[in-house]
Amino acid sequence: MIKGLISTVVFLGTVLCVSAQHHLSIKILDAETKKTLQGASVSLVATNTIHSKSNDKGVALFSNVPNGKYDLTASFLGYRSEKKQIDLMDDKSIEIYLQAQVIKTEEVFVQATRAKSNSSTTYKNLSKEDISKNNFGQDIPYLLDQTPSVVIGSDAGAGIGYTSMRIRGSDNARINVTLNGIPLNDAESMGSFFVNLPDFASSTESIQIQRGIGTSTNGAGSFGASLNIQSNTLEKDPYVEFNNSYGSFNSWKNTLKVGSGLLNNKFAFNVRLSRILSDGYIDRASSDLKSFYVDGGYYSDKQILKAIVFSGKEKTYQSWYGTPEPRLNNDIEGMKDYAINDGYTAAETENLLQAGRTYNKYLYKNQTDNYTQTHHQLHYTNFINEKITFNAALHYTRGAGYYEEYRPEDKLSKYNLPQVILGKDTISKTDLIRRRWLDNYFYGATYSFNYNPSQAVKLTWGGAINQYKGDHYGEVIWAQYASTSNLGDKYYLNDATKNDISTFLKADFTVNDWLLFADIQYRNISYQVSGDDDKIKDLDFDRKFNFLNPKLGFTYLINENSNLYASYAYASKEPVRDDFVDIIGNNPKPEKMQDVEIGYRFKNDVFNIGTNLYGMFYKDQLIPTGALNDVGSPLRLNIPDSYRIGLELDAAWKISNQFIWKATAGLSQNKINNFTDETSNEFFKKTDIALSPSTILSSEFSYKPVQAFEIALLSKYISRQYLDNSSAKVRSIDPSFVNNVRAIYNFAAFGIKNIDLSLSINNILNEKYETSGYTWGYMDGSSRKSFNFYYPQATTNFMLGLNIRF
Structure with missing residues (x-):
């Protein structure tokens, strides 16, 4: 009987114990947007501590939790932690709203230059996760390939260099x-030369692409788009990360990243070292790239002070010349004609005839570009109070480098050298090797005050003052007939100084369901050049420009899932240095543009759709003629009347938990009114602008059978592009349709926090295609003789990645 009683008591105790264990569901949301937060940390503390993280629906789940009182803490990077006490007596569901906290994150550094959520600007954001999926060592433009209206290409053919x-x-x-x-x-x-910042993507937190004039407030005026890149932001936990890739054309990427995490709740440091090597798809188009990135920050409740230094050193073999059309078509007679018209040597002609699609004109073993660029940034933020924030930054960039080239049979007089007398012979030409240098400094300061007197009004005033100083000069380092030259002599020297001062005022107003936006920027530019250029003696000018660039826009919030927006912007932009050198008379005009954007956005748990109409109307647009100068830059000329109008789509469809389809489309007309072709003197009432395809489509179809594995098919279609402004099919780039496959497997093992195995197989259908090119020609009697050149892109190739994070 006693045994039975004991058994009954034990049984009842067990039942009571089990019945006293409950399920607890905690949903984490953004207090302002009411959107769920995935990956938030949640802990329950009684005698022991239990941890969980919110899932893709923002829910953290706890099972078999006993009765009792618990201290609950919810935290998420970029938000203030929320603490509360709960008394758990039965199953419970709780919602916790976290307040966004710009303190201890660096998003405030880019606040003045970025479009905000529901802005009347046409934009797309790429997150750190988006970037890392495609970061195999290729340049930053290749990370943007699946965004609307983008065309990318590479001299070396594979995205490195x-x-x-x-x-x-x-x-x-x-x-x-x-x-x-x-x-x-x-x-x-x-231009922005990302080759000087190899592997910067590995230190990038996010990228915002604004199409049109956008909200650009610092630097050169935006006439097609803006890229706003934010580097590493604060990581609270220490880490060590190894990122490695290997692939076709003997391409390597090796990256080491180390972060201290938040020390003493105030300090954090990050370091990155990178090396990228590739032989290139094009013959001899090799790349040897090295870089480092270091940052250190002080973070308090009221202030952020962060110093950043990053540097890149590149050595790339030149492949600027492109591939002649007859070489692509295996037209022997056409190749010989090219060789004669372009003044090929016997060795260059033989190379042209024997090479294939990967032809490179240059044969000299050190025909290389060599450049080192180091950036220093010091950022300071002061959260003066809840309504006012002050941001300031100092910057200093030091760049120096040269490209080396072999020059057969160059005139001695071009290098200010007298003729050489050998016996009875007078030598006026010589084979030589020269280096053309660029040695420059760029420094200045930016600032902004953000004043938010209420939830309905946000004001930003800011500006920048920058100065650039650059020396352009050339040296002969070897000559078959050296004449009177000495090593280190400069056969030309040209100094440039450019001052750029700007200020802007932005205002955002919320009136019921309307968001109103206004922005005005003033830029003052002073550009002085003196001395001899390689092409022009006494290239001296002093130009000043004053630009006033206003922007207006509104967004109407239809409901919590959708909105309509419209904007108008006006911008002006000064010519570039090559325009002063290459345009006859050395007096190019500044460009002016009006940009109209009208769009619609819709987003819910299944669909994310953005579509917009745009019109960009130019006065004196500097458009490419189709030809290049001697360093591979496009020759341009002012056109009085031209425009670009189009329709863009950026959409994503979550078909199921396993299938997601993303797609973009850009349909456009890019036209010049009343144009006369300089070569043929032919008049066009309306013609296409060079290198401006009318249709650009992309698709990304991804399948995730389990959380740890994803495979995706990425496709890109680009319609016909014309090499010049005559809309002639004989001088054009054929349409292309390229497909890539990407696979990623993520897991943890052997005590390692995270291991990523990734594979990218590019151009799986082995498409032979080009995305850029140029042309030149002349009239031969009544017929036109044209010489077309293209930049072939790689056929089927692969990159394999292994990323390990501790």
Whole structure:
């Protein structure tokens, strides 16, 4: 009987114990947007501590939790932690709202240059996760390939080395690029050369691409798009990471990253070392790239002080010349004709006849570009109070380098050298090797005050003051007949100074369901050049420009899932250095553009759709003629009347938990009104702008059978592009349709926090295609003789990645 009683008591105790264990569901949301937060940390503390993380629906689940009182803490990076006490007596569901906290994150550094959520600007954000999926060592433009209206390409054919990018038909001289709000565009060429920042993607937190004029406030004016790149933000936990890739063309990427995490709740440091090597798809188009990145920050409740230094050193074999059309078509007679018209040597002619699709004109073993660029940034933020924030940054960039080239049979007089007398012979030409140098400095300061007097009004006032100084000079380092030259003599020397001062005022107003936006920027540019250029003696000029660039827009919030927006912007932009050198008379005009954007956005748990109409109307647009100068830059000329109008789509569809389809489309007309072709003197009432395709489509179809594995098919279609402005099919690039496959497997093992195995197989259908090119020609009587050159892109190739994080 006693045994039975004991058994009954034990049984009842067990039942009571089991019945006293409950399920607890905690949903974590953003207090302002009411959106769920995935990956938030949640802990329950009684006698022991239990941890969980919120899932893709923002829910953290706890099972078999006994009765009792618990201290609950929810935290998420970029938000204030929330603590509360709960008394758990039965199953319970709780919602916790976290307040966004800009303190201890660096998003405030780019606040003045970025479009905000529901902005009346046409934009797309790429997160750190988006970037890391495709980061195999290729240049940053290749990470943007699946965004609307983008065309990318590479001189070497595979994305390592010199790369190009056009958005809405506008090249990188019209794309405003900032790094943490600091201008990256070269002050003279206006281009952004990502080859000088190898593997910067591994230190990038996010990228915002704004199409059209956008909200650009610092640096060169945006005439096609803006790229706003933010580097590493604060990581609270220490880490060590090894990123390695290997692939076709003997391509390697090796990256080491170390972070201290948040020390003493105030300090954090990050370091990255990178090396990228590739032989290139094109013959001899090799790349040897090295870089480092270091940052250190002080974080308090009221202030952030962060210093950043990053540097890149590149050595790339030149492949600027492209491949002649007859070489691609295996036209022997056409190749011989090219060789004669282009003044080929016997060795160059033999190389042309024997090479294949990967032809490279250059044969000299050290025909290389060599450049080192180091950036220094010091950022300071003061959260003066809940309504006012002050940001300031100092920056200093030091760049120096040269490209070396072999020159057969060059005139001695071109190098200010007298003729050489050998016996009775007078030598006026010589084979030689020269280096053309660029030695420059760029420094300045940016600032902004953010004043939010209420939830309905947000004001930003800021500006920048920058100065650029650059020396352009040339040296002869070897000559068959040396004449009177000495090593180190400069056969030309040209100094440039450019001052750029700007200020802007932005205002955002919320009135019921309307968001109103206004922005005005003033830029003052002073550009002085003196001395001899390689092409022009006494290239002296002093040009000043004053630009007033206003922007207006509104967004109407239809409901919590959708909105309509419209904007108008006006911008002006100065010519680049090459325009002053290459345009007859050396007096190019500044460009002016009006940009109209009208769009619609919709987002819920299944669909994310953005579509927009745009019109960009130019006065005196500097458009490419189709030809290049002697260093591979496009020759341009002012056109009085031209425009780009189009429709863009950026959409994603979550078909199921396993299948997601993303797609973009860019349909456009890019036209010049009343154009006369300089070569043929033919008049066109309306004609296509060079290198501006009318259709650009992309698709990314991904399948995730389990959480740890994803495989995706990425496709890109680009319609016909014309090499010049005559809309002639005989001088054009054929349409292309390229497909890539990407697979990623993520897991943890052997005590390692995270292991990523990734594989990218590019151009799986072995498409033979080009995305860029140029042409030149002349009239032979009544017929036109044209010489077309293209930049072939790699056939089927692969990259394999292994990333390990402790």
